[in-house]
Amino acid sequence: MPISSAVVLAAGEGARLRPLTKHRPKPMLPAATKPILEHVFDALVDADITEITVVVGYGRTHVQSHFGSTYRGASIDYVVQDKQLGSGHALLEAEPEVSGPQLVLNGDQLVEQRLIEDVHEAHDSDSIATLGLVRDGDIANYGGVIFEDDENISEIVERPHDDRSYHLNAGVYAFESEIFDYLRGPEPQFNEYSLVDGIANAIAADETVRGVTSDGFWYDATYPWDLLEVTETLLGNTDGVESTVSTDAQIHESATIVEPVVISTDCVIGPGSVVGPNVALGENVTVGANAVVENSVVDADTRIGANATLIDGVTGHGVQIGAGSTMVGGPGDVRVGDRIHENERLGAVLADRVRDGGGVTYAPGTVVGSDAVITAGTAVSGTVDDETEVQ
Amino acid sequence: MCGIVGYVGTSNGVDAVDVVLDGLSSLEYRGYDSAGLAVPTPSVRVHKTEGELSALENTVPRDELEGALTGIGHTRWSTHGPPSDVNAHPHRDEADRVAVVHNGIIENYQRLRDDLVDAGVTFQSETDTEVVPQLIGRYLDRGAAPEEAFRLAIDQLEGSYAIAAVFDGSETVYAARQDSPLVVGLGETGTYLASDVPAFVEHTDRVCYLEDGDFVRLTADDAVVTDAEGNSVDRPIETVAWDPEDAEKSGYDHYMLKEIHEQPKALRQCLRGRIDDLDGAVDLEDLADLDHEGPVQFVACGTSYHAALFGAERLREAGVRAQAFLASEYASDRVPIDDETLVVGVTQSGETADTLRALREAARAGATTLAVTNTVASSAARECDHTLYIRAGPEIGVAATKTFASQQLALALLAFTLGDGPTREELEALRDIPGQVRTVLETTDARAIAEEYVDADAYFFIGRGYHYPVALEGALKMKEITYRHAEGFAAGELKHGPLALVTEDTPVFAVVTGDDETARKTIGNVKEVEARDAPVVAITDGESDVTRYADHVLEIPAVGDLGGSVLANVQLQLVAYWVANLLGRSIDKPRNLAKSVTVE
Numbered sequence: 001m002p003i004s005s006a007v008v009l010a011a012g013e014g015a016r017l018r019p020l021t022k023h024r025p026k027p028m029l030p031a032a033t034k035p036i037l038e039h040v041f042d043a044l045v046d047a048d049i050t051e052i053t054v055v056v057g058y059g060r061t062h063v064q065s066h067f068g069s070t071y072r073g074a075s076i077d078y079v080v081q082d083k084q085l086g087s088g089h090a091l092l093e094a095e096p097e098v099s100g101p102q103l104v105l106n107g108d109q110l111v112e113q114r115l116i117e118d119v120h121e122a123h124d125s126d127s128i129a130t131l132g133l134v135r136d137g138d139i140a141n142y143g144g145v146i147f148e149d150d151e152n153i154s155e156i157v158e159r160p161h162d163d164r165s166y167h168l169n170a171g172v173y174a175f176e177s178e179i180f181d182y183l184r185g186p187e188p189q190f191n192e193y194s195l196v197d198g199i200a201n202a203i204a205a206d207e208t209v210r211g212v213t214s215d216g217f218w219y220d221a222t223y224p225w226d227l228l229e230v231t232e233t234l235l236g237n238t239d240g241v242e243s244t245v246s247t248d249a250q251i252h253e254s255a256t257i258v259e260p261v262v263i264s265t266d267c268v269i270g271p272g273s274v275v276g277p278n279v280a281l282g283e284n285v286t287v288g289a290n291a292v293v294e295n296s297v298v299d300a301d302t303r304i305g306a307n308a309t310l311i312d313g314v315t316g317h318g319v320q321i322g323a324g325s326t327m328v329g330g331p332g333d334v335r336v337g338d339r340i341h342e343n344e345r346l347g348a349v350l351a352d353r354v355r356d357g358g359g360v361t362y363a364p365g366t367v368v369g370s371d372a373v374i375t376a377g378t379a380v381s382g383t384v385d386d387e388t389e390v391q
Numbered sequence: 392m393c394g395i396v397g398y399v400g401t402s403n404g405v406d407a408v409d410v411v412l413d414g415l416s417s418l419e420y421r422g423y424d425s426a427g428l429a430v431p432t433p434s435v436r437v438h439k440t441e442g443e444l445s446a447l448e449n450t451v452p453r454d455e456l457e458g459a460l461t462g463i464g465h466t467r468w469s470t471h472g473p474p475s476d477v478n479a480h481p482h483r484d485e486a487d488r489v490a491v492v493h494n495g496i497i498e499n500y501q502r503l504r505d506d507l508v509d510a511g512v513t514f515q516s517e518t519d520t521e522v523v524p525q526l527i528g529r530y531l532d533r534g535a536a537p538e539e540a541f542r543l544a545i546d547q548l549e550g551s552y553a554i555a556a557v558f559d560g561s562e563t564v565y566a567a568r569q570d571s572p573l574v575v576g577l578g579e580t581g582t583y584l585a586s587d588v589p590a591f592v593e594h595t596d597r598v599c600y601l602e603d604g605d606f607v608r609l610t611a612d613d614a615v616v617t618d619a620e621g622n623s624v625d626r627p628i629e630t631v632a633w634d635p636e637d638a639e640k641s642g643y644d645h646y647m648l649k650e651i652h653e654q655p656k657a658l659r660q661c662l663r664g665r666i667d668d669l670d671g672a673v674d675l676e677d678l679a680d681l682d683h684e685g686p687v688q689f690v691a692c693g694t695s696y697h698a699a700l701f702g703a704e705r706l707r708e709a710g711v712r713a714q715a716f717l718a719s720e721y722a723s724d725r726v727p728i729d730d731e732t733l734v735v736g737v738t739q740s741g742e743t744a745d746t747l748r749a750l751r752e753a754a755r756a757g758a759t760t761l762a763v764t765n766t767v768a769s770s771a772a773r774e775c776d777h778t779l780y781i782r783a784g785p786e787i788g789v790a791a792t793k794t795f796a797s798q799q800l801a802l803a804l805l806a807f808t809l810g811d812g813p814t815r816e817e818l819e820a821l822r823d824i825p826g827q828v829r830t831v832l833e834t835t836d837a838r839a840i841a842e843e844y845v846d847a848d849a850y851f852f853i854g855r856g857y858h859y860p861v862a863l864e865g866a867l868k869m870k871e872i873t874y875r876h877a878e879g880f881a882a883g884e885l886k887h888g889p890l891a892l893v894t895e896d897t898p899v900f901a902v903v904t905g906d907d908e909t910a911r912k913t914i915g916n917v918k919e920v921e922a923r924d925a926p927v928v929a930i931t932d933g934e935s936d937v938t939r940y941a942d943h944v945l946e947i948p949a950v951g952d953l954g955g956s957v958l959a960n961v962q963l964q965l966v967a968y969w970v971a972n973l974l975g976r977s978i979d980k981p982r983n984l985a986k987s988v989t990v991e
Contacts, residue, residue: 284822318830
């Protein structure tokens with residue numbers, strides 16, 4: 001019997017994407033203009049999944065209010081994980097709500113329908129679990145599996161650091177309901193129940209855990225600037241996102257749109273402005289007269305002032321970029337926590353509701369926290385904390 | 392103030408009891424102190440019970456009724472006779488040949504009842520409705536066929552009604568409408584009937600709205616509409632765009648909280664296509680034919696009245712003579728109306744009896760009428776000369792939340808259309824509101840305030856100008872869902888009496904935005920309250936120094952009067968919600984209240 005239901009794990013914040021995740025969880029950050037989670041749902045619906053259970057937690061009202069109780073004909077049920085005790089714990093929270101075999105996915109990673117279908121087809125009830133695998137990738141930062149006979153998985157390791165030959169665990173699973181017993185025991189590590197530990201428990205108990213390699217698209221946005229690359233990839237991929245301008249958007253006749261772009265509903269594009277290529281404008285964004293926006297992800301309700309320049313920019317909700325402000329574009333060095341990421345292609349990240357008074361210059365790699373206020377004429381660089389005022 | 396449903400299915404259709412129970416559950420917002428259903432074949436069987444719908448679901452013997460093709464159902468909100476099993480609908484005649492459900496009030500029921508009692512009929516209930524099946528029974532006694540008996544009985548009635556009846560052994564539903572809403576749904580596997588579309592929207596989106604005086608005969612594959620004389624009437628078939636998902640809670644504990652969080656989306660829908668930013672104008676396509684110069688009068692009830700007060704003030708600011716009236720007082724107030732007047736009825740459901748009555752009075756006096764409503768093809772929309780839709784989407788919680796915000800915005804748009812157009816800044820302010828509501832939802836401390844004051848003796852709300860209706864609305868929300876004493880006052884009125892009620896156990900919520908003369912006067916009133924040791928909760932954008940006199944602050948973005956009133960109200964909705972939640976109240980279905988009040 002083909003699996004028709006899926007559990008999507010979307011309870012985590014995604015701390016490395018701060019300050020963009022100050023108010024909403026990573027699954028709700030935009031890839032092009034749609035939330036990452038919406039791309040995941042699209043892939044599931046295209047793979048004929050009709051019942052979706054979403055485990056929500058951090059910022060859950062954003063998820064619930066965006067999707068409601070159905071998505072493209074599939075029913076959506078919500079399960080709340082109050083404490084972030086790991087991916088295995090998140091799945092356990094869904095146990096009372098589901099029955100029979102399930103597909104399980106992360107709600108904060110982009111997966112192509114093909115990857116889901118490959119797992120779907122490869123799984124049969126003789127195996128307790130089937131894992132979707134990708135041959136290449138940044139295995140050291142994700143999960144690896146030893147997949148010797150191209151059928152069964154003999155070992156699963158989180159962030160492996162030895163030089164054995166691993167396949168990347170793409171985070172797309174098919175599980176029989178017996179998996180829940182292995183998720184519960186034997187002992188949680190660091191007080192977290194991880195999905196990988198649960199699978200390792202099953203392997204240790206001689207259960208059959210299968211793998212299937214796929215060349216389906218898989219992408220994870222780890223840091224804020226990754227949203228730019230994800231958007232460019234989606235806009236450049238025939239299976240990604242089509243270049244579109246909403247019929248509800250108002251575009252001045254003298255504005256220039258350089259495709260590919262996504263211009264959402266209620267946007268206003270002023271006279272003489274140039275928008276694109278590789279630009280995603282969320283709902284109700286204004287691009288002022290003669291402004292230039294290139295290779296940027298601009299989230300809903302953001303106002304870009306007249307004559308402003310935005311290259312390689314990422315904005316959150318309701319950002320106000322004043323007249324004549326300039327984001328010259330990457331590459332630049334970006335500080336995240338204690339680590340410096342060198343030469344990243346990033347103009348600047350302006351988190352939710354950053355306001356600049358106009359004539360502000362952003363050095364490449366600048367990260368401005370939510371609700372920060374930047375006085376007109378200032379030059380900004382480095383990291384600006386939430387709710388600070390820059391003069 | 393009740394909900395009715397009916398269904399006749401094809402032999403491969405859905406189980407009639409399922410359709411009726413699901414339909415009633417979608418109509419629960421219309422009233423819920425008792426519920427019941429009837430199936431007519433092989434013989435009339437009625438199941439009904441006091442209490443919520445779940446009580447009915449538990450008493451219906453599903454196995455006995457399995458395979459039923461036809462059924463009618465009812466949720467009741469008492470107007471005549473207390474809620475009880477016997478007073479619940481459906482009602483029957485003495486010989487169990489007919490079962491009837493009814494929404495509305497039969498004004499001449501006492502006389503009809505007396506006549507029937509004189510003729511030897513024994514009544515089971517205290518309801519006005521029971522006269523209908525008993526009358527039908529009398530006509531059946533005299534040899535009338537079911538449809539004829541139904542028509543003869545309806546012909547005797549005065550008042551408002553949507554009535555549906557089923558007859559022993561017949562897979563047909565008969566229905567009639569006068570001043571109470573009734574809509575027919577035409578599906579693949581049967582024909583539906585209900586007070587409101589959500590009752591069957593999961594089965595079909597092809598609907599046909601009945602008009603006053605219409606009769607309809609439902610069979611599995613057809614609905615034949617006729618007038619009182621039996622002449623066939625053509626009612627257009629429309630397609631409704633309601634998504635059944637909107638009627639589910641999507642992970643929220645209550646519809647009310649869900650609907651509070653839906654406000655950014657609802658407000659975007661309200662504004663969509665109505666602001667021409669490049670030309671700097673408001674463009675209301677709904678009102679393209681409305682060219683009005685004269686005075687404007689608003690009529691409305693409850694929350695919609697508060698929106699109307701706000702709208703009237705917006706219009707006055709735009710240079711239009713405008714006033715707001717309580718719809719239920721409009722006729723008795725002898726408000727002067729002439730053919731220069733535009734009378735605007737604000738009603739979420741479009742079925743509010745008091746508002747419809749006031750609009751009819753106005754139309755009779757020669758005024759032009761405009762309905763501002765959320766419900767497409769509702770009675771208000773069909774009866775008025777013009778309609779402005781607020782586009783909030785379905786609202787299930789009895790306490791209005793998102794529809795109030797959408798009414799505020801729609802009325803602001805109306806003011807810019809009838810009066811002075813908007814400045815660039817005002818247009819931008821309008822476009823910013825949906826996102827700012829999201830900001831309030833992300834950052835609110837309303838829950839902590841609720842925890843602090845859940846045990847207060849009373850709650851007072853004060854505001855001036857645009858914030859006066861917000862104060863009234865804040866108090867109404869608090870009353871409706873917490874059952875606690877709450878009052879809203881114009882801030883300046885406090886010292887003219889209500890200040891005597893203020894103690895250290897009565898928190899005062901003060902709405903203050905900006906730092907103009909109005910704000911400073913309200914701050915003066917806040918000081919009066921503070922001097923009486925009452926805790927002060929300021930809902931403010933932080934522009935003024937009101938925070939110095941407040942014990943707590945509920946912050947909103949600094950956006951001016953227009954947006955400020957919308958945002959401040961969202962904070963007060965959340966305070967009321969969390970107080971009610973902490974008190975364990977029935978938030979979506981508060982006692983004694985119904986969503987759409989279709990009786991006067």
